[in-house]
Amino acid sequence: MKRHKLQVAVISTSIFFFSVVFLVGNTLGGNSAKTDNPTKQSFIENGEPNLDAIIKYIDDMYRSKSSISRLKLIVTKPRNKRTLTMKTWTKGEEKVLVIIEAPPREKGTATLKIERNLWNYLPRIRRTIRIPPSMMLTSWMGSDFTNDDLVHEASFQKDYDYSLVGRSADPNGWLIELKAKPDIVGLWKKLEVIVSEDGRVPLLARYYDRKGRLARTLYYSDVKNFDGHIIPSKLALIPEDKKGHKTELIYEDIDFDVPVPDLTFSLSNLERKK
Amino acid sequence: MRTAQIAWRNLGRNKKRTALALLAIAVAQFALLATDGLMRGYSDNVRLAITGPMVGHVQAHHPNWRRERALDLAIGQVDGIVSVIQQDPDVEDVSARIYAPVLVAPEEDAFVAMVVGLSVESESSKYGVLSGLKEPLERGKVLIGHRLARKTNAKPGQEIAVVGQAADGSLANDLYIVQDIIKCPADIINQSGIVMSLQDAQRLFVMPNQASELVIRAKTSGKSRDITRRLSENPQLGSIEVLPWQEIVPELVLILKMSDYVGYFALVIVFVAAIAGIANTLMMSTFERMHEFGMLLALGTRPMRIVRLIVCEAIFIGILGVAIGTVLGYGFVAGTAERGIDMASWGGEGQVEDMAYQGLNLPLHIYPRLEPFDSLIGLVAVIITSMAASVWPAWIAGRLEPVEAMRA
Numbered sequence: 001m002k003r004h005k006l007q008v009a010v011i012s013t014s015i016f017f018f019s020v021v022f023l024v025g026n027t028l029g030g031n032s033a034k035t036d037n038p039t040k041q042s043f044i045e046n047g048e049p050n051l052d053a054i055i056k057y058i059d060d061m062y063r064s065k066s067s068i069s070r071l072k073l074i075v076t077k078p079r080n081k082r083t084l085t086m087k088t089w090t091k092g093e094e095k096v097l098v099i100i101e102a103p104p105r106e107k108g109t110a111t112l113k114i115e116r117n118l119w120n121y122l123p124r125i126r127r128t129i130r131i132p133p134s135m136m137l138t139s140w141m142g143s144d145f146t147n148d149d150l151v152h153e154a155s156f157q158k159d160y161d162y163s164l165v166g167r168s169a170d171p172n173g174w175l176i177e178l179k180a181k182p183d184i185v186g187l188w189k190k191l192e193v194i195v196s197e198d199g200r201v202p203l204l205a206r207y208y209d210r211k212g213r214l215a216r217t218l219y220y221s222d223v224k225n226f227d228g229h230i231i232p233s234k235l236a237l238i239p240e241d242k243k244g245h246k247t248e249l250i251y252e253d254i255d256f257d258v259p260v261p262d263l264t265f266s267l268s269n270l271e272r273k274k
Numbered sequence: 275m276r277t278a279q280i281a282w283r284n285l286g287r288n289k290k291r292t293a294l295a296l297l298a299i300a301v302a303q304f305a306l307l308a309t310d311g312l313m314r315g316y317s318d319n320v321r322l323a324i325t326g327p328m329v330g331h332v333q334a335h336h337p338n339w340r341r342e343r344a345l346d347l348a349i350g351q352v353d354g355i356v357s358v359i360q361q362d363p364d365v366e367d368v369s370a371r372i373y374a375p376v377l378v379a380p381e382e383d384a385f386v387a388m389v390v391g392l393s394v395e396s397e398s399s400k401y402g403v404l405s406g407l408k409e410p411l412e413r414g415k416v417l418i419g420h421r422l423a424r425k426t427n428a429k430p431g432q433e434i435a436v437v438g439q440a441a442d443g444s445l446a447n448d449l450y451i452v453q454d455i456i457k458c459p460a461d462i463i464n465q466s467g468i469v470m471s472l473q474d475a476q477r478l479f480v481m482p483n484q485a486s487e488l489v490i491r492a493k494t495s496g497k498s499r500d501i502t503r504r505l506s507e508n509p510q511l512g513s514i515e516v517l518p519w520q521e522i523v524p525e526l527v528l529i530l531k532m533s534d535y536v537g538y539f540a541l542v543i544v545f546v547a548a549i550a551g552i553a554n555t556l557m558m559s560t561f562e563r564m565h566e567f568g569m570l571l572a573l574g575t576r577p578m579r580i581v582r583l584i585v586c587e588a589i590f591i592g593i594l595g596v597a598i599g600t601v602l603g604y605g606f607v608a609g610t611a612e613r614g615i616d617m618a619s620w621g622g623e624g625q626v627e628d629m630a631y632q633g634l635n636l637p638l639h640i641y642p643r644l645e646p647f648d649s650l651i652g653l654v655a656v657i658i659t660s661m662a663a664s665v666w667p668a669w670i671a672g673r674l675e676p677v678e679a680m681r682a
Contacts, residue, residue, distance in 0.1 A: 075443070079346055082443040105444045119382075120437070122447045127435045129379040132386065 043199030049174045051164055054199045055156045061202075061231050066091045069254040078244030085252075095265040112270050121270045128267060159184045160191065168194045171203045188215075201232060214240050226254040277579060281586035291559050292591065298555040299595025299660070300602060302547075303652040307603025309544045311642035312615070318643060320533055321495070324526050326401040328460035329519045330369070330489035331498040334359070334505065337515045339486060345374055345441040348484035349514055356393075358510045359490060364497040369396040370485035372475040376438035376446075378418075378468055380428040387422055388466045389436065391475020391485075401491060403458055403469065411471055415453035419467035423455040430454055436468060440480040448478050549655065553663035556588050560667035567671040568679020577672030584668035585661055592660030593653075600649040607642045614641040 043054050067090045075082045084106065089097045096113040100106045108123040118131040156162065160178035168175040171194060178191040190208040195201065202220045209215045216239040220232035233251040263269055285292045325331050334355070336347040349355060349370075356368045372391035377384040390403070394411045397404040404411060411417060416436075418428050428434055432452045440446040450470065458464055476482060490505075492498055498518040505516040520527050567580055617638040671679075 077443075080443055103444070109445060122435070122437060122445070125435055125447050125449045127379065127447075127449070128382060129377065129384040129435055129437065130382050131377070132384055 043195075049164060049176075049195070049199045051162055051176060052157075054174075054176070054195055055162055055178075057200070058193070058195075058202050059156050061229075064090075064229075064256040066258060066260045067254055067256050068258055068260065070252045072248075072250040072252060074246075074248040074250070076244070076246040076248070089260050089264050091260045091262070091265065095262075097265055097270070110270050112265060112267065114265055119267060119270060126271075128271060156191075156193075159186065165192075173197055173203055174199060200230065216240055222250075224251075226251070227256040229254070229256055277582045278586050281583050282590060284583070284587055285590060291562075295555045295559055295591045296595045296598060298551045299592060299656055300599035302549070302551055303596050303599025303649070303656060304602040304606070305544050305547075306541070306652045307600065307644060307648060308606050308642070309541055310648050311603070311607040311644045312640060313541065314644065315614075315640040315642040317530070317533060319640060320526075320530050322401070323459055324523060324530070325491075325495060325498075325519050326459060327403045327405070328462070328489075329522055329526075331492040331495060332490040332501045332505070332516060332518055333522050334488040334490065334511070334514050334516045335486070337513055340515070343373070343486075345372075345439070345479055345481065345486065348372075348441065348481055348486055349488060350484050352483050352485040352488070355511060355514065356488065358508065359488065359505060362501055362504055364492050364494070364501050366491045366493045367396040367399055368491075369393045369402065369489045370472055371487045371489060372472065372479060372481060372484075373486050374438050374446075374475070374479050376436050376468065378422075378426060378428075379435040379437070380426050380432055380452075383426075384435075384437070385422070385426045386466065387426075387436075387468050388462070389438065389468045389470060389475055389478070390463060391470050391472045391479075394471050399491075403460060403463065404456075407454070407456070409453070411453060411469065413471055413474055414450060415470075416450040416474075417454050417456045417467075417469040418452055419464040419469075420455050420457045421464045422466050422468070423452075428452050428455075434468075436478065438479070440478070441484070442480050444480065446478050446480070450474070545655065549659045553659055556591070556660060556663040557667055560584055560588075560664055560671070564671060564674065564679050568674055568676045568681075571674060572676035572680065581665075581668040581672045584664050584671060588660040588664035589657060592657045596649070596653045596656045599652065603649065603652075604644065607644045610642050612641075614639045 043050050043057065067088075069088050069090075071086060071088065073084045073086065083103075084100055085102045086098050086100050088099075089095075094113075094115045096111075098111045100109045110121040110123075112119045112121070119128050120131065121128045156178055160180055162176055162178045165175040165177050167173075173194045173196045176193045176195065178193060180186060180189055187209060188207050189210045189212055192206040192208075194203045194205075196203060201223055204220065205218045207215050207218070216237060219236040219238070220234070221236070222232060222234040223230060224233040226233070231251075235249045237247045239245055334349065336349055339347040352370050356370060359365055359368045370393050372389070374389045374391075376387050376389050378387040379385070392403060394404065396402060398407065398410060399405065404417075407417075416434070418426070418434075422428070426434075430452050433449050434452060435447065435449055437445070437447040450468075456463070456467075456469065458467070460467075463469060470478075472485065476484060490501065492501055498520070502516050502518045505511055570580060571577065617640055
């Protein structure tokens with residue numbers, strides 16, 4: 001038995017909800033310091049995109065003080081495709097609760113994230129388990145989202161030096177290059193982000209690994225207005241090295257800045273929701 | 275009197291000199307046999323570690339399983355496939371297995387682990403993963419690798435949660451009772467193994483009558499390629515990939531070869547040292563008898579007879595020494611073969627019990643073993659050396675001027 005292969009398989013394992021919660025946590029996790037709705041800002045000045053404003057907008061695009069949302073996660077692999085619907089509650093950047101609503105086999109399974117801790121409640125066996133910190137830096141089942149992306153509270157503004165490359169033809173928009181700052185430890189050496197002509201909507205982001213190879217592409221689409229937040233409601237991640245793999249995250253409904261009591265994010269509440 | 279008789283009598287004339295030469299040869303032959311026995315024992319350990327509990331002699335998988343190791347790339351209708359394989363005349367037994375990465379949680383904290391679902395009956399045989407287990411593994415219960423148990427603090431009788439992803443992508447989770455903590459020759463199981471019955475694993479991971487891998491053990495280890503060929507040509511197995519262990523773990527075959535080469539190298543060093551010792555002893559004992567040879571020449575003995583005499587003595591000493599060394603060598607191997615030699619205990623404080631490589635344990639408890647003809651190498655080498663080491667001084671002795679030789 002090849003030990004290293006088995007170990008890779010073991011290490012890369014996590015539970016489905018693990019990735020979901022961080023994905024949700026980073027897209028919906030609130031930035032309580034944010035005050036203005038960036039949708040109203042102007043991103044084009046003298047015919048040139050205002051990069052500082054655009055990058056800040058992308059960083060804060062899905063963030064708010066609190067939220068309740070419904071979303072769908074579709075994981076496509078060469079031999080199967082799974083769809084999960086879930087409801088999420090977020091408060092600030094640190095608190096996220098996800099409860100699976102469908103399919104029936106997973107219904108009621110809940111995941112709670114508080115700061116860097118993550119718990120899963122498994123209704124079938126009535127157990128709550130805490131996900132080990134070692135899982136935070138590994139990929140999820142070899143799937144398209146890596147846990148590093150999901151856990152790491154990356155900030156384009158803080159972690160990358162960015163510059164305008166020019167206009168993009170396919171798709172139409174502005175191409176911005178982001179290079180990881182030398183002191184930042186992460187998976188990505190460089191990103192290429194294409195934003196719409198008016199700079200308000202990201203269209204895609206290409207991720208290049210530490211060796212400079214294109215590793216994956218994140219596509220943003222289906223722009224919708226949620227509570228005055230005009231944001232892409234669908235994210236699709238396609239890895240370069242896994243033919244036939246795709247992970248899609250579709251926001252069906254988001255209520256921003258709604259009251260969410262602290263009690264929502266407690267272990268006892270997690271178990272009561274069974 | 276015949277030369278051979280005189281040579282034989284000469285051995286008893288200077289007992290101290292003869293004893294010294296015999297000792298040198300016997301020790302050399304003993305060292306050769308003991309080293310050979312230990313190297314064979316170690317090589318057996320490595321081969322057994324590979325083909326014993328974890329890899330087997332032949333394996334069968336879904337054609338893409340080895341590339342992706344995904345649960346849905348399984349062998350279907352596994353009961354029927356196992357029956358077909360068991361009909362092969364060289365197959366001893368077949369074990370169906372499921373491997374699945376999971377999280378295991380004895381309490382609230384979860385740990386990374388790997389479920390190994392296996393056929394309890396066939397894995398309880400001599401070389402199976404469950405060999406030596408006090409009680410057979412029961413349904414609803416699991417065995418935990420001893421290192422994983424230490425990490426997770428899991429205890430026998432405790433209920434643990436096992437959580438992973440099923441073959442259909444759904445959430446697999448269930449509770450199991452820890453039946454026992456195991457120490458297994460497969461290091462991957464010691465480090466991260468949750469061992470459960472194949473039926474429990476099939477149920478947990480939604481794999482009805484399916485398995486990730488079939489481990490086939492041959493009646494004799496040399497038959498792995500024959501079995502592979504026959505099974506690969508069997509239409510009843512469909513597109514299932516069948517491979518001998520040499521192709522499953524080629525890097526371990528390389529290690530095995532390297533281990534053999536290291537063994538040969540050690541053997542050559544011992545061999546050269548032994549030969550040098552014998553040559554030195556025989557040459558010294560011949561040179562110190564130059565006065566005696568001078569006397570014989572003065573009395574009219576022909577030079578060639580002196581040469582024959584010396585060579586005969588050397589051959590007698592060689593055969594006797596090899597016989598003594600062989601008895602000692604086989605005695606050593608016979609005395610240690612049953613209980614083995616615990617090389618780990620030579621490590622002193624903080625010793626290790628075994629070495630692990632590529633997920634396989636290489637036990638440091640070695641059971642020396644010799645083949646029937648191993649002593650012949652020593653016999654032939656020592657006789658040739660004895661002759662070679664005596665011919666030169668004998669040739670010098672044959673050309674001596676008697677008067678000068680007697681003055682020496």
